[in-house]
Amino acid sequence: MLQSARDQGRQQELLAAAGMILIAIVGILLFVQGKMVSYIIAFLVIGVVLFAQVNPRRWLYLSIIVIPSSPSFPIYQLPVGAVTSELSDIVVLLALLVLIANILMGRMKRKGYDAYVANPLLVYCGITAMTSVLAYYTHYREFLVINSLGHLLKWTSYALLFIVAFKTMETEQDIKNLLRAILIAFSIGSLISISGYMTHTAVADRLFRASGLVEGINAYGMLLAIILLFFFNLILQGKIRQILPVWLAMSAWSIMLIALILTFSRTAWACLGLGIIITSFIRGRRYIAVFFIAFTLIVFFLMGMPVELRVEQTFEAQPWSTLPIDLGGREMIWLTAIRRLSRASVTGVGFNNFSAVIMGTTAHNAYLQVLAESGPLGFLAFSFFMYRLIKANSYLRRRHSSPFYKECAFGCSLIFFTALVASFGGEFITAPLILGLLLLFYSIPRVGFRVEIESLIKGKTSTFKPVPYLRPFSMSR
Secondary structure: OHHHHHHHHHHHHHHHHHHHHHHHHHHHHHHHOOOHHHHHHHHHHHHHHHHHOOOHHHHHHHHHHHHHHOOEEEEEEEOOEEEEEEHHHHHHHHHHHHHHHHHHOOOOOOOOOOHHHHHHHHHHHHHHHHHHHHHHHHHOOHHHHHHHHHHHHHHHHHHOHHHHHHHHOOOHHHHHHHHHHHHHHHHHHHHHHHHHHHOOOOEEOOEEOOOOOOOOHHHHHHHHHHHHHHHHHHHHOOOHHHOOOHHHHHHHHHHHHHHHHHHOOHHHHHHHHHHHHHHHHHOOOHHHHHHHHHHHHHHHHHHOHHHHHHHHHHOOOOOOOOOOOOOOOHHHHHHHHHHHHOOOOOOOOOOOOHHHHHOOOOOOOHHHHHHHHHHHHHHHHHHHHHHHHHHHHHHHHHHOOOHHHHHHHHHHHHHHHHHHHHOOOOOOOOOHHHHHHHHHHHHHHHHHHHHHHHHHHOOOOOOOOOOOOOOOOOOOO
């Protein structure tokens, strides 16, 4: 009887998810017609009444559905520019508020929130909030505080979304539904990006580039590269069939690959290509690497002029640089920023204030950005958070007894390394959507580990073998 009730609940959630996809399509049509207010009101009202209600798990699914195709709109005008938000920002924040409301009302039976990873993250957020407030006293500009706290709220909402997954995912089916939602939602978002490219609606660097509705073309390309690498490992190891039929998963993966190629992001191209080649060699599938290289060369040859122009831009020496390649002026930004950091406040200039205080552009280096905005103390806190995250995932990769979740943990290690290395040339690891997605992927093996430990404690039949060493994860954490 209990199982039938659960199956009925799953069917209701799937029907509701299908309804939300239709609502999203209608909302996009309203947005295209310029009716942004109608779009937001209709989407939120219908979403709350028909789908999410006060169920934080449904709000988590809703967030995943909305993120890839979420338009932006201005909220507040500042001297440094307009403060914009996206519909996904509102939905993600509401997901956290719904979770908090359920906890306060005593509806959440599960204790803990993965404190091993979450506590260092919260410490970093606290330090950054203090540096953002101190920016008023060090630079005497009120709008810096408003800009910092607004963007910090957005960043924290995305970063803490994995806690919603940790608190609400109860079964293996819930975990796999989350992976299904990510794969399908971002493939739909990629279709929108490809459509934008085909209609030539995005122009940058003398090229038409597929930008989608996610802010920043390079960040969007990097986001797709991370998703593609994670699911590539599952496809390579034959685990993707546990999520979706192979043909459907490969179709979604291919759509995202096309969208990434059309972003013309050199960093995303390099990260995906090297990631696939290295993974293929590690897994003993060298023929996959050879096939991918041949496929890439054929695609670039067929695309012709756009790829040729992008290659020429890469190897076009600039008068201000001694390097034989063009890094988009990054080396000049880094050197100038380092010199100016010595004159800046040791407490940092406040979250998202790099372009307003240090230079007139972004840092193009995530670590330089964290150091400048959060100060040395914030940089240490962020480094400790990343250390905890990598250590926790490494533990799951070694200790998990489920082959599926082991592969998920390996995929997390792959995308963590990719994002960390790529962040030397862009603010990728600190981008709210990218960090939020990295943590959501980490929550997959983490929740799977917790579910199995709970089943072992209750004496239920499990495919997992007991592990002799459970730290750094205890049941209360």
